[in-house]
Amino acid sequence: MSSANAGTNETLKVTANKGLFYVSVMGQNDGVNFSVKTGTSTPDPVNPIDPATADFVVVEPVAVSIPAAAINSKAEFSSDVEQIIASTWAQWGEISANTPGIVADVAKAIHFLAQQDDIKDKDLDILLYFLRNFAANGDFTQFSQADAKLISDALHAVAMMTEFYTTGAPAGLIHESYATALINLTTAEGAQFITEQLPHLMALTQFYAGLSNPYVNDNFGYSTNQILKAFYDLAYIGKQNALI
Incomplete structure (x- = not known):
């Protein structure tokens, strides 16, 4: 700010990470000139129209090396997996509790479906x-480290599907189920696989952050909630289980 009176000029430098910045000049301000100059900034990788600081952390979708799926067609789905597909949530509780080996069979089926790269396959969602x-x-x-690895590999395969980072249905359903499935890795057996999933979860969070209105997309209200809740679940439940 510059003034007609000598010795009363003032300079204020402000660093704002993002958003709107308001300045109010109070008091006797007749004859005061106010000018604003912008400094250097770096483009926001999520929304290049907005300026951001150079410290903005960019989390890109990651590709990891995983083994091929253990099965090669839906014809190899176990009878238990077929029962899950043909039934509903109301019946799944009993299947989960009383079917030995079910989680391994389901993980193998998910891995196979994800490698087919058809996000619209209803069996994948189910x-x-x-x-x-x-x-x-x-x-x-009865949950083993081998079971946890099968789940982790299956979720890696899902997160690397071509249309995973998209907004068209049923991506929102897949995002929600991916985030909630991670809780299976908060056991002692799954502990070593939690950190492997964090880059996917962080990249998915940043993908949502770059959407101007995510809630117009099918199921994105629920998926947003579960993606954010996943960070809490992994930290809180993992801590309860003495994993972190």
Whole structure:
């Protein structure tokens, strides 16, 4: 600010990370000139129209090396997996609790479906959603590190599908089920696989952050809630289980 009176000029430098910045000049301000100059900024990788600081962390979708799916066609789905596909959530609790080996069979089926790269396959949505039920009702006394790895590999495959980072239906359903399935890895057996999933979860969060209005997309209200809740679940439940 410059003034007609000598010695009363003032300079104020402000660093604002993002958003609107308001300045109010109070008091006796007759004869005061106010000018604003912008400094250097770097483009926001989520929304290049907005300026951002150079410290903005960019989390890109990641590709990881995983083994090929253990099965090669839907004809190889176990009878238990077929029963899940043909039934509903109301029946899944009993299946989760009383069917030995079910989570391994489901994970293998999800892995196969994800590698087919058809996000619209209803069986993929159903089986991912079943993992949420298993997290609540499954018999974790029989849950092994091998089971956890099968789930982790299956979720890697899902997160690397071509249309995973998109807004068209049923991407929102897949995002929601992916996020809720992660809770199965908060056991001692799954602990080593939690950190492997974090880059996917963080990239998915940043993808949502770049949407001007995510809630216009099918199921994105629910998926947004579950993606954010996943960070809480992994931290809180993992801590309860003495994993972190």
